Amino acid sequence: MRIAFIGDIVGSPGRLMLKTYLQKIKQEYKIDFVIANYENASHGFGLTAKNANELVACGIDVMSGGNHTWDKKDIIPLFDTHELLRPHNYPKEVPGTGCKTYEINGEKLAVINLMGHFSMPYTDNAFRCAQSTVTSLKEEGVENIFIDFHAEATSEKRAMLMLLQGEVSGIIGTHTHVGTDDLQISQGTAYLTDIGLTGCRDNVIGMDAKVPLKQFLTGMKGHYDIPKKCKKILQIAVMDFKNGACENAFKLKYFDDERVLKTDAWREDYAVTLK
Numbered sequence: 001m002r003i004a005f006i007g008d009i010v011g012s013p014g015r016l017m018l019k020t021y022l023q024k025i026k027q028e029y030k031i032d033f034v035i036a037n038y039e040n041a042s043h044g045f046g047l048t049a050k051n052a053n054e055l056v057a058c059g060i061d062v063m064s065g066g067n068h069t070w071d072k073k074d075i076i077p078l079f080d081t082h083e084l085l086r087p088h089n090y091p092k093e094v095p096g097t098g099c100k101t102y103e104i105n106g107e108k109l110a111v112i113n114l115m116g117h118f119s120m121p122y123t124d125n126a127f128r129c130a131q132s133t134v135t136s137l138k139e140e141g142v143e144n145i146f147i148d149f150h151a152e153a154t155s156e157k158r159a160m161l162m163l164l165q166g167e168v169s170g171i172i173g174t175h176t177h178v179g180t181d182d183l184q185i186s187q188g189t190a191y192l193t194d195i196g197l198t199g200c201r202d203n204v205i206g207m208d209a210k211v212p213l214k215q216f217l218t219g220m221k222g223h224y225d226i227p228k229k230c231k232k233i234l235q236i237a238v239m240d241f242k243n244g245a246c247e248n249a250f251k252l253k254y255f256d257d258e259r260v261l262k263t264d265a266w267r268e269d270y271a272v273t274l275k
């Protein structure tokens, strides 16, 4: 199966890029299934019902979340009506789930959403949650497993690779909005520390630069806003999964001035350090 992953979709500029390019990308690269992170899709904070429907219409099959999942109150009923995840390591009594399994071309794919700890809300241990979830999925016969690891610290993301390489098909980070240049495949696990946002590529993490600039110059916090006009980017990782392993992976960056950049994953098997 060929799956694709898109990170934090930031506001209407991000949604516009998906409307313009996603169907075209799916056809050109014969993508079977698309996962995308919704946490900033509605004006930078959370997801409304209207925008959830818009993203489904763009060709997104399942949406994962993060620390901004709860910003719009619309989200809670959407867990019953849409293919939507929230970080799986939120306590059990929290609405929704962070792990769902799908069938694609006769093969199973589980999508897990996890949230890191540094500079994040209190949750259960992401690493222990990842281990127990992967163990139960394997007991159920699910081989292909993809993780959106929503975390601030690059060290947490890298440690998740060391913990689960050879056990899952892909781990890609979200949350920082800034893409990293380390797409790789180790022991059949595709890994990228952060895929970066889909939205405004100028300004500051997809938001109007005025507010963060004022905040950093004065120490006074303000409400971040989506720029009225900006240069946009869509960032998408494409991965081929078979029998639980990633055989091939690349990342595409679509600019709204028609430039497209492609980066292939490097392959190198790192030792599993825990055993």
Ligand SMILES: [Fe+2]
Binding pocket: 008, 039, 040, 066, 175, 176, 177
């Ligand atoms: Fe985000």
Ligand SMILES: [Fe+2]
Binding pocket: 039, 066, 067, 068, 150, 174, 175, 176
């Ligand atoms: Fe986030």
